[in-house]
Amino acid sequence: MKENNQASDDPRISALLRQARLAPDLPPRFPQQVWRRIENAAAPATSASWLDAVVNLLLRPKLALAAVALVLLMGGLAGTLEGRQAARHDAQMHYLASVAPAALR
C-alpha cells in the first residue's frame, strides 16, 4: 500500500498519466453553445409559464372574488353613468315638449 502511494507521487508517473489521458475534440463553436444555454436558462418566463401564472392567480379564491367585485363595480358604475345621461336627455325632451311645439323642432 505504501509502495503504491509512493508510485503515484512520482512526478514521472504523473506526467506519463497526463499524457496518456485522451482529451476528446470539442464540437465546433462549443463555447458559444455553452453561453447560449446559459442565457436561455436565465431568460424570463416563457408565454406558457406566464399563462400558468395568470391562471394560478385567477384560481385563488380571494383574488377571484376581488376580480368579480371589481368587474361588478365597473359595470354598475358605467351603467349608472349611462342611465343618468339617458334620464337627463329624457327630462330635457320632456321640458322641450312642453315649451316648443314639435312642428318647430
Next chain:
Amino acid sequence: MNRPGIILVGALALGVAIFAGSYYTARQATVACCSRPADDLSWLRTEFHLSDADLARIRELHAGYQPKCAAFCAKIAAKQSELDAVLDGGTNSTAEARLKLDELAALRAQCQANMLQHFVAVSQVMPPDQGRRYLAEMKRLTLGHHEQFEHSMSGETGHEQHH
C-alpha cells in the same frame, strides 16, 4: 387548447357576462328611477341649479306661456291641414298652396318669436351665467336643427357661414 388557456378564456367570458349584466341592470334601474319626470320643469331645476324661488317664478312664466303655445300649435296644425288639403286637390293649385305655405310660415314665425320671448323671460329669472347657458341650449334645441338643415341644403358648412 390547453387547460390554462381554457380557464383563461372561461374567466374572460365570465367577466364580460358579469360586466354586461351589472351594466344593464344599473342602467335600467337609473333610467327607471330618474326618467319620465312628472314635473315639466325638473330638468331646468337640476340642469341650471335653480333655487326654489327661481323655480317658482319660472313655473309662473311657464304656466302663462303654455296656453299661448297650445293656441299656436292648434293654429299651425289647422293651417297644415289646409295646406295638405290643397296639395291633395291636384296640380293646378300652386297659387293657393303658396298662399297656405306663406300663412303657415308666418304662423311658425310668430310661434317661434313667442317661444324665444318666453326663453328670454325664463333666462332673466336665472342667475346670469345659467341664463346665458339656458338661452344657448334652447336656441340649439329649437332653432339649431333648422339652421343645420338650411346649411346642408345650401351646401355650406357651419364654419364658412361665419366668414
